[in-house]
Amino acid sequence: MKRKSWGTAAVVLSAGLALSACGGKEEKAPAGASGADDLSKAANEKVELIFYSMSRDSEESFNERYGDAIRKKFPNYTITYIQRVVPGKDLNDLINSGQRIDIQWDSIGSFPTSNIASELNFDMTDLLKKHQVDLNRFEPSLIDMMKQLGGGAIYGLPVYNERMAMYYNKDLFDKLNVPYPKDGMTWDQFNELTKKLNVERDGVAYTGFSPSVNHLFLVNPYSLALIDKTTMKSTINSDRWKQLLQTQLIDPTQSPVYQKAMTDYKKILDLAPFSKEQRLATFPSSPVLPLVQKTELSNFNWDIVSMPTMSDLPGVGPQSYPGIFAITKQAQNKDAAMQVLKFLTSDEFQMDISKKGLMTTLKNEQIQKALGSEGAFKGKNYGAFFYNKYPKIADKSVEESKANILALYTKNLNKLASGQMDINTYLRTAEEEANKALDDLKKK
Incomplete structure (x- = not known):
């Protein structure tokens, strides 16, 4: 039977090779969550968004983790995923062939090489302000890490976390x-x-x-x-x-x-x-x-x-070892892409992945406590992942x-x-x- 991949970068991390939560007062009307008005406007647009990752995730895995949820939230969006396979679909091959990539994601370890070195990096700071994405909702060390990577610019948002x-x-x-x-x-x-x-x-x-x-x-x-x-x-x-x-x-x-x-x-x-x-x-x-x-x-x-x-x-x-989703400079509709990232970092989506067993990037304790609650191994001490303080990411x-x-x-x-x-x-x-x-x- 074909085994589903939950992200090669995460598997690598888990196997010794290589992959959180919002503030209380934001729970009534979380600033970083996708609001009804914004989502309504986004849903009326017809946009194709092309995703790519160095992870080699199958299309099945991508859809299970992200694609299906995005399509449900934005029914007028066409979500296309390019799976990395060798030969012919490595990042440089795609760029040289003229293939557009709207949203790229990678673990923090490979992100500098895949995004920055390939010159796909795009400073999302103005978009984050325009779409009212509240960075204070995230575990602070994750945002500090993104600012360090960009020399003050923000090239991506942490959507899922890994911690030992x-x-x-x-x-x-x-x-x-x-x-x-x-x-x-x-x-x-x-x-x-x-x-x-x-x-x-x-x-x-x-x-x-x-x-x-x-x-x-x-x-x-x-x-x-x-x-x-x-x-x-x-x-x-x-x-x-x-x-x-x-x-x-x-x-x-x-x-x-x-x-x-x-x-x-x-x-x-x-x-x-x-x-x-x-x-x-x-x-x-x-x-x-x-x-x-x-x-x-x-x-x-x-x-x-x-x-x-x-x-x-x-x-x-x-330290944390997060997965970063980044709007690239190639993205044709950066507002639509930001709506997707805003959704992926919303309380709604983060609660969903936390229940399934993926660690949230937010500092909301309710979302943290839900980790693994609907997975195959309910009742395990998943709180251990949040037990100690987070150090700065190197x-x-x-x-x-x-x-x-x-x-x-x-x-x-x-x-x-x-x-x-x-x-x-x-x-x-x-x-x-x-x-x-x-x-x-x-x-x-």
């Missing part, structure tokens, strides 16, 4: 007679608890925790950027990165049992040992995991707690994507976790390779 929490296998905790983790734990407390789950039994190496390696960098709670935008140099060889890697990667993986499991798996354990093999007790992921791995998660008893916090950063959780840049800095940082993590490379050598090597890649980029 800790999934744990209750059956495995019970089997090994270890108490469950709790919301609000520090990494020191969490590591002390989960090391009790590094047990070999009946020939199976059970392990307590394994990190999602990309997330170590992309959503770190210190808001550390991958590169310094001022100097265009790597940031990796620093005490703060060293502390983070020591706490969240090295300390949890030094058990002989984990090392045996890693040798058998041939790399740092990731999502599969947790969700499919059920021999990893805890793994960090986003709210989309129950959507993309419904079958796997139906096979055992699990729940969620907040991500542990660093001892010197109490109460601060991981600066993003086109250069870090073009130089593939994340891949250079994760390149030697298997050696670091297995003890084949010490932390200082890892940091120095990653720094040298990243700086060379950035220097080479300048020469192009």
